[in-house]
Amino acid sequence: MCLGIPGQIVALHDEQQKLAVVDVGGVRRTVNIACIVDEQHPPSACLGEWVLVHVGFAMSRIDPEEARRTIALLTEIGEVQAEVQAMRTSGDA
Helix, strand or coil, X not given: CCCCEEEEEEEEEECCCCEEEEEEXXXXXXXXXXXXXXXXXXXXXXXXXXXXXXXXXXXXXXXXHHHHHXXXXXXXXXXXXXXXXXXXXHCCC
C-alpha cells in the first residue's frame, strides 16, 4: 500500500528544479513539486498549500481540512499500533 502523508509547503528551495520545503508534523524536508505545478499554478503559488507527500514528491494538493482529518487518522492508527505492540510484548496472554 502506498501512503501519502500531508505536509504544508513552507518555502521554495529551487523554483527552477521545482523543489520546495514541506513541513510534515514539524519535520521539514525538501520535496519535488513537479506533479502539482503547471503554467496556471507555478511554484510560487504553492507556498502555504497542503500536499500529499510520497517518496519525496508532492503528489497532489489537498485542502487544509482534508489534511487535518488525515493527520488525525494517522495519529490514531499510530496510537492503536502502539497499544497492539504493548499487548504483544506484555507476555500476559
